[in-house]
Amino acid sequence: MSEWKMLTLVGQDKPGIVAKITTALFDAGAKLGEASMMRLGGNFTIMLMVKSDQSIDQLDQSIDSVVKAMSLTSSFQNIEASLHQHEIPDTRITVYGADRPGIVSKATTHLLDAGFNILDLESDVAGSEAEPIYIMHIEGIAAHGSDALEKAVEQIKTNGVNVDMTPIDVMIG
Amino acid sequence: MAVLDILKYPDEVLKQISEPVESFDNELLAFLADLEETMRAGPGGVGIAAAQVGNFRRIAIVDVSAKPKIKHNGCMILINPEIKTWDGMKIGREGCMSVPDYTGNVIRAEKITLQACNAKGELCDYECEGYEARAVQHELDHLDGMLFLDRLVSRRTDLFKRKKYK
Incomplete structure (x- = not known):
């Protein structure tokens, strides 16, 4: 223990x-x-x-x-835990759009199916009370490669939801 | 040739400011060979500064040529380097052989021009962009006792704001 x-x-x-x-x-x-x-x-x-x-x-x-x-x-x-176990994310995904129920569920389910492991997720509801917008930043590891992930991103992009996928190219100096 | 020991933070000597190289001799060539071998021995190491091995002369080596599909200048031996111009800004993820088990976001110029002496002491001009420009700026920081830890930006605030205003 x-x-x-x-x-x-x-x-x-x-x-x-x-x-x-x-x-x-x-x-x-x-x-x-x-x-x-x-x-x-x-x-x-x-x-x-x-x-x-x-x-x-x-x-x-x-x-x-x-x-x-x-x-x-x-x-x-x-908890079963130890330090010095950082995983380095290789992909950052930003999802944003007019806020409505189901954005997170749909986006993360497609990402899961594409082999994406979420290491870090932050989200905000911004805009105004009348017209809220939802903004989510995810960092993770594309275990099945970026082609599978790009297909998932296309599937998330419906009903005005914007998705941006950027490789995280870590520079070790 | 030999792989040299990399100093690791919190070793305070990493904060020391390096001095210009004055003599371009055989001792320097031997040290450059060791420094390059040390850089290549590191996991994914694309750059190194002399200060990282406890040698406080203004020397850095950057070689990002192993990365696919990026612009690069090959293996750059940068002695007494000086960045002349900076253009654009970009957030990118950095790690450091002197700071194991941590990576963080840092803002760097997207394009730089610099002047540095090569191993023979000849002054050379370089144009760097993207990943290579990031590596050069990271290594040159070491010569002034700066670590990427001194330049970290918050994960939460900066990324989206930059996108919005691009």
Whole structure:
């Protein structure tokens, strides 16, 4: 069993969430690994790798006062994880269009069928309330090559959805 | 010839500024051969700076000719290099032999012209674009103690904005 836990935390965005949570974890002797933190719809969200030999109950206890004071929701779970496992994406795909239900489902299903493994996905709803637009950036690995992926991209491009596929040519210097 | 040890960040000497080469002699030729061999020994290494092996002279080697379908100048030995002009901007993904297990997005000029001495000390002019221009800018940064980590741009904000205004 690895000593890594994943902390999932969410709450109304306000200054101090990161500093207070990470300080509580530091004070409890925990180490931090990779993280993704961002504001989504006015909430601040954290996915954070935490390494500790303490139990989940003990870790919950160590951040409890911050979680309560800042009205956050959090949970730790045991994960099988290790560092230095980065995969290098070879393709970036941008999907955007007038927002409507089904864009993500359709796009990612076609990408899956073409052998595309998503490493990273970020999306935003922008535009105005009356005319929202959906914008999604995906980075991943085209396991079946770019020809299969190009066909998938053509299939996603319907009903005004724009799809742009760019190879990520990593320069190692 | 020998494959030299690559310094890895957080070794602070990577932040040192390199000094111009003054004598073009046999010692320099031997070092250039070792540096090139070290670059080719790296996984996918298309460029190297002397600073990456702890030699703080203004020397870089770039050779992207193994990449299919791109413009390139072959194997460039760049001694006391100086970029003269920059044109365009592009985001691209970079990694570095001195920063293992990490790649990140960096904005670089799309086209550059530069002047550098070759191994004999003759001044040469180069025009580079795209992938090769990126590699040259990455290596020349090493000569000024800069890593691509100093130039990272956020994944989230920059990519789409650039597309929108293109």
